[in-house]
Amino acid sequence: DAGVIQSPRHEVTEMGQEVTLRCKPISGHDYLFWYRQTMMRGLELLIYFNNNVPIDDSGMPEDRFSAKMPNASFSTLKIQPSEPRDSAVYFCASLAGTTTDTQYFGPGTRLTVL
Amino acid sequence: GENVEQHPSTLSVQEGDSAVIKCTYSDSASNYFPWYKQELGKRPQLIIDIRSNVGEKKDQRIAVTLNKTAKHFSLHITETQPEDSAVYFCAASYNTDKLIFGTGTRLQVFP
Numbered sequence: 001d002a003g004v005i006q007s008p009r010h011e012v013t014e015m016g017q018e019v020t021l022r023c024k025p026i027s028g029h030d031y032l033f034w035y036r037q038t039m040m041r042g043l044e045l046l047i048y049f050n051n052n053v054p055i056d057d058s059g060m061p062e063d064r065f066s067a068k069m070p071n072a073s074f075s076t077l078k079i080q081p082s083e084p085r086d087s088a089v090y091f092c093a094s095l096a097g098t099t100t101d102t103q104y105f106g107p108g109t110r111l112t113v114l
Numbered sequence: 115g116e117n118v119e120q121h122p123s124t125l126s127v128q129e130g131d132s133a134v135i136k137c138t139y140s141d142s143a144s145n146y147f148p149w150y151k152q153e154l155g156k157r158p159q160l161i162i163d164i165r166s167n168v169g170e171k172k173d174q175r176i177a178v179t180l181n182k183t184a185k186h187f188s189l190h191i192t193e194t195q196p197e198d199s200a201v202y203f204c205a206a207s208y209n210t211d212k213l214i215f216g217t218g219t220r221l222q223v224f225p
Binding site for chain 2 (some may be wrong): 006050
């Protein structure tokens with residue numbers, strides 16, 4: 001099993017540009033999570049999906065952020081327009097089921113907005 | 115909603131000593147409490163978890179205890195080694211979906 005896959009691993013962009021982060025969950029996992037990690041705010045849950053349907057997006061910071069999961073093997077997190085304060089490491093995680101399993105994190109995408 | 119507090123924020127120990135990290139949670143409905151270890155530049159990785167139907171769980175040098183009445187849980191690492199140096203995060207949730215993380219503890223183990 002390849003684990004959770006994220007791309008790109010590093011992204012440097014200029015303020016105002018659109019940024020798209022990608023995630024492929026572990027095959028067979030029904031849940032997918034997007035987290036943001038910064039020194040100031042720690043590890044924050046942005047949004048999560050169950051069977052491709054968004055369940056809770058209360059952590060999405062503002063309308064500039066959007067997430068989609070068009071199928072069971074792919075999700076995107078988009079920031080448009082990006083701002084320097086969006087600089088962070090963005091992790092994707094997946095979970096098979098809520099009763100006995102746990103969340104497995106991807107390697108993360110380090111985003112720098114200049 | 116759930117709120118998780120974690121202490122201490124930093125912890126330094128001598129190799130071979132024990133380390134204890136404590137967390138408290140606010141939502142009495144929470145029933146799942148994982149601990150993640152994050153090395154510098156790496157992803158958080160689960161090291162141990164406990165569910166509310168047990169009070170203690172051990173895995174070699176690592177143990178977690180849970181006090182549901184007081185709503186706190188702790189990570190115990192015995193016989194620490196330099197490779198235990200990392201940031202440790204506790205978390206709490208109802209079932210395993212919406213994890214709320216603590217602020218992390220930076221553990222340094224000195225040889």
